[in-house]
Amino acid sequence: MMETKKSITEVGVDDIIKAGLSVEEEAKEFYRILKETIGEAKGLDPREVWRKVVDNRVLKPWHPHGVHQLVYYSVYSHWDSSTKGPPLYWFPSLHESRRANLGRVMEIHGPKLLGTEYKDPIKSFSLFQKFSVEHPEAYWSIVLKELSVVFHEPPKCILDTTDKSKPGGTWLPGSVLNIAECCLQPASHPSKKEDDVAIVWRDEMDESVLHHLKLKEFREQVMLVANALDTTFTKGDAIAIDMPMTVNAVIIYLAIVLAGFVVVSIADSFAAKEIATRLRVSNAKGIFTQDFILRGGRKFPLYSRVVEANSCKAIVIPVIGNDVGLQLRNQDQTWIDFLSSVNHLPRPNYYSPVYQPVDSLTNILFSSGTTGDPKAIGWTHLSPIRCSHDGWAHVDIQEGDVYCWPTNLGWVMGPILLYSTFLCGATLALFHGSPLSRGFGKFVQDAGVTVLGTVPSIVKAWKSTNCMEGLDWTKLKSFCSTGEASNVDDDLWLSSRAYYKPIIECCGGTELASSYIQGCPLQPQAFGAFSTASMTTGFVILDENGVSYPDDMPCVGEVGLSPLLMGASDRLLNADHDKVYFKGMPMYKGMQLRRHGDIIKRTVGGYFVVQGRADDTMNLGGIKTSSVEIERVCDRAEESIMETAAISVAPVDGGPELLVIFVVLKKGFDGEPDKLKMKFSKAIQNNLNPLFKVSFVKIVPEFPRTASNKLLRRVLRDQMKHELSVRSKI
Missing domain, CATH: 3.40.50.12780 (ANL, N-terminal domain)
Structure with missing residues (x-):
């Protein structure tokens, strides 16, 4: 990821050339349009500056990615997510919001359902979402008419919560369809x-x-x-x-x-x-x-x-x-x-x-x-x-x-x-x-x-x-x-x-x-x-x-x-x-x-970021799998292995989770992490899924365990996160 400490007002033609617009005349023209756009947004906060850049289509799909990086990261170079929430890149317009499925329905039903609190689809969205949670019957009776759902026999009601043995209730009871x-x-x-x-x-x-x-x-x-x-x-x-x-x-x-x-x-x-x-x-x-x-x-x-x-x-x-x-x-x-x-x-x-x-x-x-x-x-x-x-x-x-x-x-x-x-x-x-x-x-x-x-x-x-x-x-x-x-x-x-x-x-x-x-x-x-x-x-x-x-x-x-x-x-x-x-x-x-x-983080401003799994299920390349499944395969991959522990960690700069295998070797055996990594990858791909790959192998003397001998994968995960964090700073 490109990092820049320069603010957008400090970006010059040389920076644009270095970012990938290598023809000087093209870089100068881009700089002129960029400065003009920033001028229109003078004194506004970075979100409004970025909004102007996007609305004016200053950045084109065919521009080198380095140019997109330069502008985006420069606009938000001094942004503090801990106090302001995550930087925003897309903003709905009132016109677009009223043409969206949900916005159209809100415009029709919002004044009746929310009364004078209803303003428009953007300002009133959070209120309408809360209404849909508290009044699912009213919400679903509207939405079912918006989908191609035709009942052979209609439901008696939307939701029946009288059967206490069903914590999720009974939905659309009595209805028959295909x-x-x-x-x-x-x-x-x-x-x-x-x-x-x-x-x-x-x-x-x-x-x-x-x-x-x-x-x-x-x-x-x-x-x-x-x-x-x-x-x-x-x-x-x-x-x-x-x-x-x-x-x-x-x-x-x-x-x-x-x-x-x-x-x-x-x-x-x-x-x-x-x-x-x-x-x-x-x-x-x-x-x-x-x-x-x-x-x-x-x-x-x-x-x-x-x-x-x-x-x-x-x-x-x-x-x-x-x-x-x-x-x-x-x-x-x-x-x-x-x-x-x-x-x-x-x-x-x-x-x-x-x-x-x-x-x-x-x-x-x-x-x-x-x-x-x-x-x-x-x-x-x-x-x-x-x-x-x-x-x-x-x-x-x-x-x-x-x-x-x-x-x-x-x-x-x-x-x-x-x-x-x-x-x-x-x-x-x-x-x-x-x-x-x-x-x-x-x-x-x-x-x-x-x-x-x-x-x-x-x-x-x-x-x-x-x-x-x-x-x-x-x-x-x-x-x-x-x-x-x-x-x-x-x-x-x-x-x-x-x-x-x-x-x-x-x-x-x-x-x-x-x-x-x-x-x-x-x-x-x-x-x-x-x-x-x-x-x-x-x-x-x-x-x-x-x-x-x-x-x-x-x-x-x-x-x-x-x-x-x-x-x-x-x-x-x-x-x-x-x-x-x-x-x-x-x-x-x-x-x-x-x-x-899931473990999730709620940010300032009410956005959410997923932080990982509370249990030992992991997510590899979009496929959920369990530590147990991977460990069973790895335990049999090499005779020197006493036991393995599989965890996944997110890279420091975000992105798909990395698979890490911790290994305890039998007494008297030595092992090389790189050779084990190849063997584990081959065993996992042959027995579980050819899309899975091992990123790291760590040989350790023993695993951390609870008093009842349960493996503490969480501790191993924290160790690996710390190690990756230290590596990223070197």
Whole structure:
């Protein structure tokens, strides 16, 4: 990260040349425009100076990143975050705020709901967020009409809290629907017509072609697959998907839900052991997969991993052409043979949806716990309503938007992306290939993507390789980021690609089907920070004794969530839900708080920054995993090892967490950290996930432990944080 002690008024032509505008005439012209803009903002505080710079488009997406750094860090060179809160980079206008989904609804309903306290969507946002927490029935009755949610039988009410055995209440009781059908049918509000483009996509190997699938064709393809599922499986069966997030994967996902089956989500990066665990826990009766994964012209095996994992029926889709590129087992079936099973039907492209009570299971997703086996979390028809609401309210997904987010149906972001797009009336943009390539960036440009989701690791790679140079991303109205902590300088680079559009930070959980803290287009935004609790979400920050800090006080502590969250889990397939999320949590205003596990900091000015996990779950490259899982693999990596302890720490300047392995060696053995690092990385990538990498190995004589012999990973984490802090100052 570039650091500058010069204030913006002290920056000269030489600084601009040094920052990357190497042609002197160009640097002089930039300096002239910059000085003119600063003159307009004379005497204003740095936030207003930066706002002027952005509004006047002084900085262009094609300017070298060094120039963007020079201006941003110079504007905020004497900014004291400890007294003023984080520096802000994006500010909503009143005009834009009234056109946002949430702002439009506030303008219509705000005066009635908030009375004379209502001013406008920007000034009254915090008040309206608080209202949504205290009056969820009133809020949801408005918002449900804004989404493409159609009930076969309407709910008796919004929320029933009479059953005290359900701390999260009963949401939309008595309602019956099929949430997949809601994604596929035309609608008047939000407007979805039969010939609207539902999905736009491109194959990595053919950068000249954009494919479009219209809503009518999309629905017919989903219904064809739903009919084929009925010929192969029994109602209620769990059916896995383990493949990249392609058009076919999306069609299969919605077909499984439409036909009353249950999706089992498995990421395509998992090793065979991890696939086997998820198939076993979910009791899956079948799995959709591909023969290979294609990345950068190279083929990587996928079907062979599925075969190694389990003997359940696999339906195999070829990555290229119509023929699978390998021999299948007897019980398995090619995609073409599977689809041909409905040829005898008079209307194979028509399917009558299976309508279910709103709390029926539709999807089993997995989130790593601290006990080894991943937690199997059940999504119902409620969960998509919740997550698409977040897309509607916070990301501001509107009809006509083109929404792209490189992810996978094995991670919670896959279903969130799918439902948020279709229930808000937008177009889903899919790239069949690596998101790290320039080809992906060209797809974003050519497809006219308006909202681009990312994880910080991807942004870091784009910035470091400079692979997006020369592409036009100015159609983007916003970015989103989730999965891990964002780095301020990487976010500066990303936002600058589209004239400093906002990056909506999202932090939540698979079990919440949503975010509990987010950015919002009705509030100023700060890089790497969250500006608000999400709509209808109440939470407190707890001190070490479980006592909540006052709501307006800057502090650091564990999050305690209000239990009344529509769409949040009320069951786990393989663990005690109450024990995992409620046991031991304090009471607050007569309700037992729900555990999430994050440690967060509330800044001056009311912004939030995630500080890590309260338990020993870690976040590596946007993937949550447990210390226990990693330690099991590392303990077996080398005969000299007595035991290992895995922790993760954030770099001093922010960004994705680093994996650190502490090692105690057996007596009489010596070890070299670099050699162990290579062995651990190989073992983890082969047995857990090829995306994980070890950053440091530390050999120690013994581990710190409690009186009852429990390993104190927190102490090791603090030691490593201190060491990294010292290194950064050298």
